[in-house]
Amino acid sequence: MLRRKSIVKLAEDECLPEVQRILRERLSQKSVQTQVYGLDSQRRHLLDLMRRCVSMGESNSALVIGPRGSGKTMLLQSVLDEVKSDKIAKENLLQVNLNGLLQTDDRIALKEITRQLQLENTLGDKVFGSFAATLAFLLEALKSGDKTSQPILFVLDEFDLFAHHKNQTLLYNLFDISQSAQTPIAVIGLTCRLDVIELLEKRVKSRFSHRQIHIFSSLTFEEYKEVFVEILSLPKTFPERKFMQQWNQHVKELSEETMTVDVLQRLYHSDKNIRALKSFLLLPVCKLTPDHCQLESTDFLESSQYLTMDSKAAMLHEYQKFVQRKGHSIQCYEKPVVLKAFEHLQALELLKPADGGQRSQKEYRPMTLLVDATQINDALQKYPNCPTEVKQWNTQEVHA
Structure with missing residues (x-):
């Protein structure tokens, strides 16, 4: 010791x-750990895909699917670190990172692609008829004098959100290019949605490789x-x-x-x-x-x-301690009385069943509050006969 x-x-x-x-x-x-634990087979699969793109110019696409926090980003970063350990690969590989939370439509995504590839001056004020034409021009501009292209990695984080873009134009064009032999690109999507394939349109599915790497730690x-x-x-x-x-x-x-x-x-x-x-x-x-x-x-x-503390249980425990204090004006009521009062709140449309009220007994229905904390606070402050204990309890909860 x-x-x-x-x-x-x-x-x-x-x-x-x-x-x-x-x-x-x-x-x-902010620190992305690159040491992978319990994901050896998934790492080998992704590493093989990336190496073929970088060294052999083989285009491909894949989805890395797993719950939040399961190691999707860690896995990808670990693979990239190994691929870039080769000096030539590091100098040649271009990487574009897109996030569905930030690039909320294809126009914003295209602008971000242009910025990360440093092609703003090349694009200039040129006007194109379609998204596909603009993207094709950008990739053509990356070709060197002997008409060879640098491999490009497109990382689409929150991939499922890109499926909500109009006509899924970005996904269609990236997958379409990944099937052609003109420009070596790898499209890697990261998502926590297991049903993400079902979100894709038929024409997008036809151009996707259907490679899926599921993250389940062993x-x-x-x-x-x-x-x-x-x-x-x-x-x-x-x-x-x-x-x-x-x-x-x-x-x-x-x-x-x-x-x-x-x-x-x-x-x-x-x-x-x-x-x-x-x-x-x-x-x-x-x-x-x-x-x-x-x-x-x-x-x-x-x-x-x-x-592991349950915040709701802690709040109810705190309320129980509050009503058990001596000298307060709050009374305890029987269960039927409380349920009747609860139904009255629903009739006033202050609450509503979250599931439509059809899936469970009324005592166990999940409820949605139709007023926010600010409205409750304002109402209590304006209510002339509101017990002091209730006001104090509300103040404590707001500050908590």
């Missing part, structure tokens, strides 16, 4: 701020623990080598402690993707201070309890 005195001494030598900087940067959502618990240790370990390039060795040894020992293992097992069985693990580790890392200069099992237990 790492001795506390030696850790404190090294922390006073400004090691701890550097530790926090490294770990926070590693855990932030990470074992032992591998999951190894990822835990790797994320929290300091790199070999850390300035203080002795501190780095002691810190890494402590992290390894910590991963074998009973409390830590129990917490990690609960997290693994509920959500074993790496993004969830990073979110879980953020609180313990942020708690590091000169007075709390090493990670403890209790830090992970606290983080687990915080992440």
Whole structure:
């Protein structure tokens, strides 16, 4: 076990701020980890596709499909890092990144393609009759003097949103070009929609390769623990080598402690993707201070309890404590009375069933509130006989 005195001494030598900087940067959502865990077969499939495009000029298209946080971006970045490790491939490969949340129509998407390929001056004020003609001109402009073309990678994040563009013109043209032998391009779509193929028009489907790479992690618990240790370990390039060795040894020992293992097992069985693990580790890392200069099992237990807290249950528990206080004017009513009052709120159209009211018993129907928090707050402030306790409770909830 790492001795506390030696850790404190090294922390006073400004090691701890550097530790926090490294770990926070590693855990932030902006940091895309390129080490792939439990996705070996999917990685080989995508790597083979990319290599053929870059080295052999073979065009293709594929969809990477998986839940949010499952590692789609991480997988693609890992493949690109390996492809670009070859100097020639790195210099030749052009990459265009589009996002369905940002490029909301084909005109905006075309403008972004022009910007990323640095062809604004080439396009100039030219007027084209169609989207296809404009895109063809841009790709033709990239050809060198011997009429060969650089391979281009189009990454379409939130791919399903591009399917909502008018006539799906962008998708049709990209897939159409990927089937031709003129310009080597790879079109990679990232999406969490399992039914995304059903969103495509018939003419778009006919030009899509129908390659689908599904992201389902096969990470074992032992591998999951190894990822835990790797994320929290300091790199070999850390300035203080002795501190780095002691810190890494402590992290390894910590991963074998009973409390830590129990917490990690609960997290693994509920959500074993790496993004969830990073979110879980953020609180313990942020708690590091000169007075709390090493990670403890209790830090992970606290983080687990915080992440698994049910906000609605906590709110109801808080309300229950409130109505049980002495001296308040709020009364408790029987269930039939409450249900009748609830039906009255529906009759006033302040609430409505989220499912149309046909799929479940009235006691268990999901409801949609038709007024927002601001309207409720204004109404309570203007209501002359509103109990003070209700006003105070509303104020607490708004600030919360």
